[in-house]
Amino acid sequence: MTKHVYVKNLKIGGGAPVSVQSMTDTLTSDYDATIARILELANAGCDLVRVSVPDTQSVASLRKLVNNSPIPIVADVHYDYKLALASLEAGVHKLRVNPSNITKDAVKLIATEAKSRNVPIRIGVNAGSSQERLSPKALAELAVDTAKLMEDSGTDQLVLAVKSSNVRDTVEAYRELSKLTDYPLHIGLTEAGTENLGITKSSIAIGSLLLDGIGDTLRVSLTANPVREVEEGRKILRAIGLQKDFVEVIACPTCARTQIEVEKFAKQVELATAHIRKPLKIAVMGCSVNGIGESKGADFGVCGGKQHSLIFKNGEIIKTVDNDCVLQELLKLAEVDYE
Amino acid sequence: MTKHVYVKNLKIGGGAPVSVQSMTDTLTSDYDATIARILELANAGCDLVRVSVPDTQSVASLRKLVNNSPIPIVADVHYDYKLALASLEAGVHKLRVNPSNITKDAVKLIATEAKSRNVPIRIGVNAGSSQERLSPKALAELAVDTAKLMEDSGTDQLVLAVKSSNVRDTVEAYRELSKLTDYPLHIGLTEAGTENLGITKSSIAIGSLLLDGIGDTLRVSLTANPVREVEEGRKILRAIGLQKDFVEVIACPTCARTQIEVEKFAKQVELATAHIRKPLKIAVMGCSVNGIGESKGADFGVCGGKQHSLIFKNGEIIKTVDNDCVLQELLKLAEVDYE
Numbered sequence: 001m002t003k004h005v006y007v008k009n010l011k012i013g014g015g016a017p018v019s020v021q022s023m024t025d026t027l028t029s030d031y032d033a034t035i036a037r038i039l040e041l042a043n044a045g046c047d048l049v050r051v052s053v054p055d056t057q058s059v060a061s062l063r064k065l066v067n068n069s070p071i072p073i074v075a076d077v078h079y080d081y082k083l084a085l086a087s088l089e090a091g092v093h094k095l096r097v098n099p100s101n102i103t104k105d106a107v108k109l110i111a112t113e114a115k116s117r118n119v120p121i122r123i124g125v126n127a128g129s130s131q132e133r134l135s136p137k138a139l140a141e142l143a144v145d146t147a148k149l150m151e152d153s154g155t156d157q158l159v160l161a162v163k164s165s166n167v168r169d170t171v172e173a174y175r176e177l178s179k180l181t182d183y184p185l186h187i188g189l190t191e192a193g194t195e196n197l198g199i200t201k202s203s204i205a206i207g208s209l210l211l212d213g214i215g216d217t218l219r220v221s222l223t224a225n226p227v228r229e230v231e232e233g234r235k236i237l238r239a240i241g242l243q244k245d246f247v248e249v250i251a252c253p254t255c256a257r258t259q260i261e262v263e264k265f266a267k268q269v270e271l272a273t274a275h276i277r278k279p280l281k282i283a284v285m286g287c288s289v290n291g292i293g294e295s296k297g298a299d300f301g302v303c304g305g306k307q308h309s310l311i312f313k314n315g316e317i318i319k320t321v322d323n324d325c326v327l328q329e330l331l332k333l334a335e336v337d338y339e
Numbered sequence: 340m341t342k343h344v345y346v347k348n349l350k351i352g353g354g355a356p357v358s359v360q361s362m363t364d365t366l367t368s369d370y371d372a373t374i375a376r377i378l379e380l381a382n383a384g385c386d387l388v389r390v391s392v393p394d395t396q397s398v399a400s401l402r403k404l405v406n407n408s409p410i411p412i413v414a415d416v417h418y419d420y421k422l423a424l425a426s427l428e429a430g431v432h433k434l435r436v437n438p439s440n441i442t443k444d445a446v447k448l449i450a451t452e453a454k455s456r457n458v459p460i461r462i463g464v465n466a467g468s469s470q471e472r473l474s475p476k477a478l479a480e481l482a483v484d485t486a487k488l489m490e491d492s493g494t495d496q497l498v499l500a501v502k503s504s505n506v507r508d509t510v511e512a513y514r515e516l517s518k519l520t521d522y523p524l525h526i527g528l529t530e531a532g533t534e535n536l537g538i539t540k541s542s543i544a545i546g547s548l549l550l551d552g553i554g555d556t557l558r559v560s561l562t563a564n565p566v567r568e569v570e571e572g573r574k575i576l577r578a579i580g581l582q583k584d585f586v587e588v589i590a591c592p593t594c595a596r597t598q599i600e601v602e603k604f605a606k607q608v609e610l611a612t613a614h615i616r617k618p619l620k621i622a623v624m625g626c627s628v629n630g631i632g633e634s635k636g637a638d639f640g641v642c643g644g645k646q647h648s649l650i651f652k653n654g655e656i657i658k659t660v661d662n663d664c665v666l667q668e669l670l671k672l673a674e675v676d677y678e
């Protein structure tokens with residue numbers, strides 16, 4: 001089990017649920033645009049949000065954001081340690097610094113100030129931002145060395161990250177890091193790309209690490225509307241069973257045996273049950289060959305027939321219904337099981 | 340290194356490139372619809388295609404498909420071993436059987452006949468299709484036991500698979516299986532669901548295994564048009580560096596520092612270079628803060644400025660161009676590097 005920190009009221013590490021992060025893509029100095037984006041992200045299920053603080057105008061805006069955001073705010077600061085200190089002074093809930101672009105003295109100054117305000121710091125090492133290309137092992141060591149510097153200044157409210165844009169290097173760096181430290185880890189890729197390949201890359205890297213038990217908070221970094229980052233982050237948690245309070249529709253991949261329109265039907269069920277916050281598995285199977293057998297993990301479901309379909313629950317057929325009534329029948333079962 | 344088999348002229352295992360499979364969703368007995376789907380899949384990059392053979396009309400169609408398909412065909416047979424034998428007689432290139440729904444005697448008969456025709460068999464165990472819910476370890480053992488039965492009948496032209504609809508169980512079952520056998524492995528989930536969660540589940544399961552060096556051929560099983568399965572399969576291979584002959588656009592996730600429309604621009608570059616079959620990395624970065632530094636892995640790229648942007652190559656700025664000319668500049672570089 002990792003250690004934990006609190007970012008405002010959000011616990012990261014120490015067995016807390018893996019939290020989902022994103023980052024605003026607005027000008028932080030534009031308060032209205034930025035708070036609007038934060039509300040959108042919070043609605044999509046974002047647990048904490050990062051904003052970049054590249055100038056003093058952003059600090060002024062940050063102060064208002066901190067007061068009005070429904071979720072904790074992380075200030076992202078590069079190069080200028082004074083902006084980090086000003087962000088702390090503005091009341092930010094967490095600070096992210098990159099040890100490759102500030103001096104050791106600045107690291108210590110920031111750590112001392114963060115400690116005095118009880119604000120955690122993420123040490124976010126990036127493969128690309130140091131002078132030479134660092135190996136996964138070197139990335140992990142740089143994160144740990146920076147953590148030691150911060151400990152010397154009295155703070156152990158730390159979260160570590162070692163990102164690269166390469167899936168294999170990222171997984172290797174975090175596996176290495178998790179051997180070296182018990183600080184909570186922020187996982188993700190950097191510069192993952194557009195949705196096209198970025199989602200696949202992030203799903204594999206983040207998913208592999210979570211399956212290994214590595215990772216306390218995550219960001220799916222995409223060149224896209226950041227709401228997409230949150231949606232994909234939630235999907236990863238759902239896909240590997242770390243988030244269970246939703247209706248999972250299990251569907252067969254359809255083949256020559258299929259007797260109902262499985263895809264259309266599965267999507268209808270997904271849409272109609274999207275509001276239900278309870279762990280339920282509903283199976284939509286195109287035939288009786290694999291239907292009930294392959295749906296043993298499902299709470300209930302349907303095996304499609306030509307005109308009539310079989311509704312089953314806990315592996316037993318409970319009803320044969322006309323195909324027109326199948327959706328209604330499944331929703332009734334979902335609602336009953338939901339209440 | 341695993342052993343290998345040949346499916347017609349396609350090598351699976353033994354260090355061959357990981358091949359991408361899919362399955363037709365047409366009635367196999369409908370030759371015209373099925374061959375049309377196969378051509379569509381082959382165009383999308385499908386290396387071999389599975390068709391279900393649930394009846395004798397399908398066998399008649401299979402004979403024509405085998406002659407006219409540009410990619411090798413796998414016959415998927417359940418319950419009735421006579422359909423398996425008939426598929427072999429029809430000249431199919433590979434057979435898939437599920438040991439949970441045929442007898443041991445049928446397994447031996449099929450193996451003997453496949454051996455005499457030099458046709459490989461996939462032993463496709465599914466968590467759902469046995470009487471009781473099998474653990475990952477039990478799935479792996481069932482696959483290996485069935486392989487032994489087939490070896491007793493003289494064939495070792497085998498590919499093994501142990502799928503479940505659960506990411507964690509699937510990864511565990513294949514890790515177990517790879518310890519027990521050196522036969523090539525077909526990896527994937529079963530009943531992964533619609534594109535909504537199915538892509539994430541498959542990416543994580545298949546990606547994790549491939550990162551471990553497990554898997555010789557894959558199917559992303561989706562309740563969707565099977566062309567989507569092939570597209571996602573290719574993405575997984577690209578995401579972890581197992582397929583390199585394409586243009587990868589690395590882009591920053593955009594933030595308050597961004598000075599160009601990174602997402603729009605990255606998508607334009609992706610689209611304009613989709614035809615190039617050569618390993619190239621092009622970076623699209625929104626600012627000069629992280630721009631060149633974080634793009635060290637890129638062959639060339641752009642750091643966006645307000646009116647002018649920096650074009651860099653191998654880490655060196657080679658040009659400052661007007662923002663209107665950036666796309667053209669990058670494509671010129673891509674074509675030169677391509678020729």
